[in-house]
Amino acid sequence: MMAEPLRMRISGRLYSGVVKPIYFKFDPEDVHNRLVSVGKVLGSNPITRGLTSMAFEYNNPALEQRIFGLHFRNPVGLSAGFDKNGDSARIMRSVGFGFTEIGSITAKPCAGNPGVRLKRLKEKRSILVHMGLNNRGAGLLHEQLMDRKPDIPTIISAAKTNCKETTNPDVGLEDYLFTVRTFRDIADVFELNISCPNAFGGQDFADPRLFERLAKGVNGLRLRQPVIVKLSPDLTKRNVDRIIEISARHGISGFVCTNLTKRHDEGEGGLSGKAVEGRANDLLSHVYKRNLEYRKRFVLIGVGGIFSAEDAYGKIKLGANLVELITGMIYQGPQLIGEINYGLAELLERDGYSNIGEAVGTAR
Numbered sequence: 001m002m003a004e005p006l007r008m009r010i011s012g013r014l015y016s017g018v019v020k021p022i023y024f025k026f027d028p029e030d031v032h033n034r035l036v037s038v039g040k041v042l043g044s045n046p047i048t049r050g051l052t053s054m055a056f057e058y059n060n061p062a063l064e065q066r067i068f069g070l071h072f073r074n075p076v077g078l079s080a081g082f083d084k085n086g087d088s089a090r091i092m093r094s095v096g097f098g099f100t101e102i103g104s105i106t107a108k109p110c111a112g113n114p115g116v117r118l119k120r121l122k123e124k125r126s127i128l129v130h131m132g133l134n135n136r137g138a139g140l141l142h143e144q145l146m147d148r149k150p151d152i153p154t155i156i157s158a159a160k161t162n163c164k165e166t167t168n169p170d171v172g173l174e175d176y177l178f179t180v181r182t183f184r185d186i187a188d189v190f191e192l193n194i195s196c197p198n199a200f201g202g203q204d205f206a207d208p209r210l211f212e213r214l215a216k217g218v219n220g221l222r223l224r225q226p227v228i229v230k231l232s233p234d235l236t237k238r239n240v241d242r243i244i245e246i247s248a249r250h251g252i253s254g255f256v257c258t259n260l261t262k263r264h265d266e267g268e269g270g271l272s273g274k275a276v277e278g279r280a281n282d283l284l285s286h287v288y289k290r291n292l293e294y295r296k297r298f299v300l301i302g303v304g305g306i307f308s309a310e311d312a313y314g315k316i317k318l319g320a321n322l323v324e325l326i327t328g329m330i331y332q333g334p335q336l337i338g339e340i341n342y343g344l345a346e347l348l349e350r351d352g353y354s355n356i357g358e359a360v361g362t363a364r
């Protein structure tokens, strides 16, 4: 165990002292695209995948869980939006993730919103995101991902195409269903993103009546995969309770708490990172309380503001079975994933747990 922190400390220093000061001089979206391109190259052959693993991976049996009938070698995943087209999906295991998300993917290709779409808010340790669901569209992405499927559990995040037409509920519903149907041979889990803060028509499918149509429609596809729902931290608790109740009736298997928050005065877009952490944790805690009433039938994924093992452990203790991140990795570097897993193993040992599953929901 001794060698792990040293290897991670070196990569952490390298990132904060050399790589990040350079990256942070350039436009965030350009840097993001470059990182995804580097990930694509590194993920394309076994030698570079092996070298990346040597630098970043950390494994420990105490972190392994079986969820949805799938083996998660650790509870830390890449959240939706970093790898919208799945280009770098095959390197994510070597970076140390236990699972990954691709998307959000929409039925039609979409360029996203115009103008500057990513802004770093360094003091807030947050990113202002106004991307608007840019992706190549379900049809093309399905073809491309057929031979690029990652070797860790993969969640396909489905959203509806960001355009005026999908504000019509029938068109919007069919848009979601098209993506889900298209990926039914690739996805391990489907995630319905009903909480994008940057799309035409707002978060209309978070309205209980429309959500019920969506949940019913997806249930009608008789998928072999579980389906989970990504919630906005800005919903009222009443709205969330309705979504949970509808989910229980239509075969939804879990919730992701949460997407970006729109409650801020930084301009157009949603905030990630530390700016959303409080709200995300508040909603996670609320959903876990409801989950107890439903005899823990739902799997919960906690996301928003994870920058350390303690942050991840906090969400697990609030009731998350798994956690995800993006912003922490951008601010701290890719070694953060291994650091979190290493730190989680230490925290479990400190608290006398032999497996991560025993710590879930112990905060109350």
Ligand SMILES: Cc1cc2nc3c(=O)[nH]c(=O)nc-3n(C[C@H](O)[C@H](O)[C@H](O)COP(=O)(O)O)c2cc1C
Pocket: 079, 080, 081, 082, 084, 103, 104, 118, 127, 129, 131, 133, 157, 193, 196, 230, 258, 259, 260, 271, 272, 273, 274, 276, 303, 304, 305, 306, 324, 325, 326, 327, 328
């Ligand atoms: C650049 C960027 C793009 C994102 N795009 C999506 C997206 O397409 N779909 C989605 O469900 N969430 C998206 N998100 C939200 C993240 O998945 C996550 O819920 C949020 O950023 C909070 O986690 P974090 O603080 O670890 O970044 C995006 C976030 C960022 C930073």
